[in-house]
Amino acid sequence: MISHLYAHIPFCPKVCPYCSFYKEASDRNKTQAFLDAMLKESELHAGRLRPVTIFFGGGTPTALSTPQLQYLIGGLRQRIDFSAVEEFTIEMNPATVSLEKAAALRALGVNRVSMGVQSWDPGLLETLGRVHSAAQARRSYEILREAGFDNVNLDLMFGIPGQTLAQWRESLIQTIALQPDHISAYCLTYEEDTEYFVRMTRGEYRPDETLDAGLFEVTMELLGAAGFEQYEISNYARSGRECRHNLAYWLGSDYLGLGPSAFSTLQNERWKNVSDTSEFIRRIASGEGAADFREALDxxxxxxxxxxxxxxxxxxxxxxxxxxxxxxxLVAGGLLREESGRSYLTQRGKMLADAVAEDVI
Ligand SMILES: C[S@@+](CC[C@H](N)C(=O)[O-])C[C@H]1O[C@@H](n2cnc3c(N)ncnc32)[C@H](O)[C@@H]1O
Ligand code: SF4
Known part of the structure; x- marks a missing residue:
């Protein structure tokens, strides 16, 4: 039985210039066909699915309207055994939150929210091309609490062009003051096929690894002091609030992904669905599989x-x-720490995690 289910919703209110997740601006003409394709794809796997964790990611799942979310989640509930679900996360953009939608999601069994705040600084939100203001993000967070969500993650980014250490410290302090249950703090990466990448190659944006290391250090220091455990390089949680779905990926469990661009890993096989919503809809409707990449995993x-x-x-x-x-x-170099037969990254090792991983595998 597969215990972890991911569903990819490829719509966003507006496409951000740094983001390489598969997504497109919301398109009303396509949405119903997309929802039906998702339900039909879920039927192909229903017999071997009994999810303990579900993660609706994107894109921005809450770019869907309340009736569309009810149609999709209600439809999945009719097709898949939801009786074992313990954690059900949905990603949100602050511009797509309303009390009505949040309450409807609670009623549908969603019990965890991950919202992309990125920064509380108005200038940096503009640099990021975000559709929401800091005030709107704050209001959306309050709405989630009003709707009864007691497990809320806020995403932040550091290493944003023009961002200073002082600005980042301030964003962390403001985030901590809201008392979320979980904080994801990602270092901005210049992904190919994004406007940011083009700007970097033109020399308009210059990544600064030394500054990034300082920003990461301050993140660990402030969030640690505020009682958040860094349970993964970019993820910090209050006790018992780790994201169980993401931990399942990181610790090597099998998972099934529905929707365009979604990966699935089952035993000795991995596949990726086609990264094109129209093509995904067409393939599912015609009874073809949605995968356009498969590999055997030994x-x-x-x-x-x-x-x-x-x-x-x-x-x-x-x-x-x-x-x-x-x-x-690596132990001698201060990058790894050994304790009772297990090895862990040290603080310095966390800053060089990719290099350490390459070294040991
Ligand atoms: C699918 S989005 C989250 C929900 C929603 N779409 C939003 O942006 O508010 C996942 C997160 O990935 C992070 N992210 C996206 N592009 C990134 C990049 N190039 N570098 C680092 N983090 C990135 C952002 O923090 C974003 O909130
Ligand atoms: S960061 Fe979020 S809202 Fe922006 S394009 Fe990526 S998925 Fe969409």
Whole structure:
């Protein structure tokens, strides 16, 4: 049985210039056909699905209207056994939150929200091309609490062009003051096929690794002092509020992804659905599979991936799985810490996590 279900909703109120997730601006003519395709795709897998965690990501799932969300989640409930669900997360953009929608989502069984705030600084929100103001993000957060959500994540980004250490510190302080249950703090990456990447290649934006390291250090320091546990490089939670769905990915569980661009990993197979909403709808309607990429995963590949992901978490990895000489070198270099047969990244190791992972796998 598959315990983790992801659904990709590829619509956004407006496309942000730094983002490479598969998405498009909301298109009313396509939405109903998309919802029906999602339900039909879910039927193909219903027999082997009994989700414990569900994650609606995107894009922006709440770019869908309340009736559309009711149609989709209600439809999935009719097709899939929801009786084991413990965590049901939905991603939101602050511009797409209303009390009516939040209450309807609670009634549909959604019990965790992840909202993209990115920054509380008006100038930086503009640099990011966000559709919402800081005041709107604050109001949306209050609405979520009013609607009864007691498990809320806020996404923040650092390393934004022009962002200073003082501005980032202020964004962290304002976020902590709201007392969310979870904070994701991502270092901006210049992804190919984004406007930001083009600007970087033109020299308009200049990534600054030294500043980024300082911003990351301040993140760990302030969030740690405020009682958040850094349970993964970019993710901080109050006790018992880790995202169980994401932990399942990082610790190597199987999962099924519905919708355009969604990945699935089941035992010795991984596939990715086509990253094109119209083509996804067409393929599902005509009875073809939606996957346009498949790979076989042997036990070694899965093991290597699991080490790389688990090392980024506070669970660490059994030292016996790491090459002895490399592990010793990394411990001597202050990047790894060994305790009771497990290896963990040190604070410095977390800053160089990708390089450490490459070294040990
Ligand atoms: C699917 S979005 C979250 C929900 C919603 N679409 C929104 O933006 O408010 C997931 C998160 O990824 C992060 N993100 C997107 N592009 C990124 C990039 N290029 N570098 C770092 N983080 C990025 C943002 O923090 C964003 O909130
Ligand atoms: S950051 Fe969020 S709202 Fe912006 S384009 Fe990406 S998925 Fe859409």
């Amino acid at each position: 036990a070694d590949t899965r093991k290597v991936e699991q080490i790389a992901f688990a090392l980024r978490t506070n669970r660490g990895v059994p030292t016996s799985l790491l090459p002895t000489d490399k592990a010793a070198q």
